[in-house]
Amino acid sequence: MQPRKQHLVDTALALFNQQGYHATGIDLILAQSGVSKATLYKHFRSKDELILAALEQRHLHVLNAISTKIDRAIKAGDSGVLAIFDALNEWFNSEQFLGCNFINASAEYGDAQHPIHRLSAQHKQAIIELIRAQLPPNDAEKADQIGLLVDGAIVMAHTRGIKNAAFIAKDMAKIILF
Amino acid sequence: MQPRKQHLVDTALALFNQQGYHATGIDLILAQSGVSKATLYKHFRSKDELILAALEQRHLHVLNAISTKIDRAIKAGDSGVLAIFDALNEWFNSEQFLGCNFINASAEYGDAQHPIHRLSAQHKQAIIELIRAQLPPNDAEKADQIGLLVDGAIVMAHTRGIKNAAFIAKDMAKIILF
DNA sequence: CTTGAAGTGAACAAATCTGTCTACCACTAT
DNA sequence: ATAGTGGTAGACAGATTTGTTCACTTCAAG
Numbered sequence: 001m002q003p004r005k006q007h008l009v010d011t012a013l014a015l016f017n018q019q020g021y022h023a024t025g026i027d028l029i030l031a032q033s034g035v036s037k038a039t040l041y042k043h044f045r046s047k048d049e050l051i052l053a054a055l056e057q058r059h060l061h062v063l064n065a066i067s068t069k070i071d072r073a074i075k076a077g078d079s080g081v082l083a084i085f086d087a088l089n090e091w092f093n094s095e096q097f098l099g100c101n102f103i104n105a106s107a108e109y110g111d112a113q114h115p116i117h118r119l120s121a122q123h124k125q126a127i128i129e130l131i132r133a134q135l136p137p138n139d140a141e142k143a144d145q146i147g148l149l150v151d152g153a154i155v156m157a158h159t160r161g162i163k164n165a166a167f168i169a170k171d172m173a174k175i176i177l178f
Numbered sequence: 179m180q181p182r183k184q185h186l187v188d189t190a191l192a193l194f195n196q197q198g199y200h201a202t203g204i205d206l207i208l209a210q211s212g213v214s215k216a217t218l219y220k221h222f223r224s225k226d227e228l229i230l231a232a233l234e235q236r237h238l239h240v241l242n243a244i245s246t247k248i249d250r251a252i253k254a255g256d257s258g259v260l261a262i263f264d265a266l267n268e269w270f271n272s273e274q275f276l277g278c279n280f281i282n283a284s285a286e287y288g289d290a291q292h293p294i295h296r297l298s299a300q301h302k303q304a305i306i307e308l309i310r311a312q313l314p315p316n317d318a319e320k321a322d323q324i325g326l327l328v329d330g331a332i333v334m335a336h337t338r339g340i341k342n343a344a345f346i347a348k349d350m351a352k353i354i355l356f
Numbered sequence: 357c358t359t360g361a362a363g364t365g366a367a368c369a370a371a372t373c374t375g376t377c378t379a380c381c382a383c384t385a386t
Numbered sequence: 387a388t389a390g391t392g393g394t395a396g397a398c399a400g401a402t403t404t405g406t407t408c409a410c411t412t413c414a415a416g
Contacts, residue, residue, distance in 0.1 A: 004393070020286045022200035025373065036394045041375065098288050106337040107285035108198045110276050121338045144334070144346055151337075152330025156322070159284040159329075160299045168322055175353055182363070204404065214364045219405065 005043045008035050013054040017098050021051055021108045021116075051105070051116055058101050059123045066130060080134040081146055081177060082170060088150065089166035092157040099158035103151065124151070145176055183221045186213050191232040195276050199229055199286045199294075229283070229294055236279050237301045244308055258312040259324055259355060260348060266328065267344035270335040277336035281329065302329070323354055 001009075011033035015024045026047055030037055044050045066084060073083035091097055102120035109116040124147065132143035153169035156162045179187075189211035193202045204225055208215055222228045244262060251261035269275055280298035287294040302325065310321035331347035334340045 002392075018288060020200065020288060022198065023286065026375085027373080036396090037375085038377085038395085039393055042392080047374065099285060103281075103333055103337065104285035104288070107277060107282035108201065110196065110198060110282070110336075112339055117337070124334075124337055144340070145350055148327070148330035148334050148343065148346055148350075150330075151333040152326035152328075155281055155329040155333060156302075156326050158288075159281065159295070159302055161290055162322070165326065168326055172323055172326075172350060172354060176350060180362075203402070205402085214366095215405085216365080216407085217363055220362080225404065 002043075004035055004039060008033050008040060008043065009050070009054050009057055011035075012050055013058055013101070016051065016054060017096075017101055017104070021105060026050075048116065052119060055101060055105060055116065055119050055123070059119070059126070062123070063126060063130065066127065070130070070134060079177070081131060082173060084131070084146075084150065085153070085166045085170035085173060088153055088157075088169070089164070092153075092166055093163055097157065100151075100154045103154060139177075142176060146173055149173055149176075180221075182213055182217060186211050186218060186221065187228070187232050187235055189213075190228055191236055191279070194229065194232060195274075195279055195282070199283060204228075226294065230297060233279060233283060233294065233297050233301070237297070237304070240301070241304060241308065244305065248308070248312060257355070259309060260351060262309070262324075262328065263331070263344045263348035263351060266331055266335075266347070267342070270331075270344055271341055275335065278329075278332045281332060317355075320354060324351055327351055327354075 008029070012024075012029045015029055015032065018024075026037070026040065029035075029050075030040060040050070044053065066087060069083045069087045070080035073086075074080050102123045106117045106120040109120075111117060112121075127150070128143050128147045131146045132140055135142055149169040149172055153165040156165040156168070162168075186207070190202075190207045193207055193210065196202075204215070204218065207213075207228075208218060218228070222231065244265060247261045247265045248258035251264075252258050280301045284295045284298040287298075289295060290299075305328070306321050306325045309324045310318055313320055327347040327350055331343040334343040334346070340346075
């Protein structure tokens, strides 16, 4: 990806997370990134495509980060699934925590057929698969349970600002898993 | 509340839920409700105030509905807390399920200081209190756990369209409670 | 009968939104 | 050298946004 295009996506992603998708105008993204409008529309056909590109990038980044955490935990002899909640905890207590891009996106694009909503659903599904891969085959149905705990923790942390939401979820995960 | 004002709030609430808050223009609310713009601004100082009024109404309605379900369950000798998940299940499988107004609102108004975000937080907190009132005093801290399961189920049902999300949450609630 | 409250309809302002287009610049590989 | 690529600056269009204002109507209560 060309550096200007990359910078555009990075800036857009940050602004979408801070202010929401509809509330973030294209002019603000351009001003903040220092990219010209013509360049934007050379790389993307519309604002929606920019949103999709930003979310796809975020999707890959999150999946990568979680995979790394899981691998590290397993090498240390710990539970890969529980490591996810430690990662959540770090996220919730970082300065940049403003909720999950995908939950927020499917809130704004409520129509299940909308490409942005569908991408959000795919992201959540991909995380479920990551969890499932950590479970013994006869516990596969627990993946949805763990995924539900993850999303519940995210909402709790975001809407009410409960910083230790990840540990509340983790406690329940332990009961479910063992 | 005057009937026209009431009708305005009802229409607005439905549209906000369907299309989101920023995406729903005031002109659409007016056209769909048949109310004139001057009337809107006689009753509300701004669109944000209309949003707040709609959410406050929804807040009271939801609390009332949950309380009723809990009372009915208790009279039948069942768990009041578990009855919440049955109510969720009905909601998820109704035609009008488009996610939780308050989760969606705090997604669009991400700033924790924004009145709309704060109202959403208050709503979620009020539900936690309702749950807490159903728990024995030494289990009070389980209210946040149950609340997390509720929100997790809502997200699961909305973003991925998992219709039985309420029962997945209910299964975990049973383990937590007993 | 008249006053006041509630509502209508429409025009209007002012800002903001996405998207298009033109003319131009800088660099790099052939 | 020259063609192609990627980028800039900025004007512009056209639609849409929230919010204001004015003249008029309807109707019930004192």
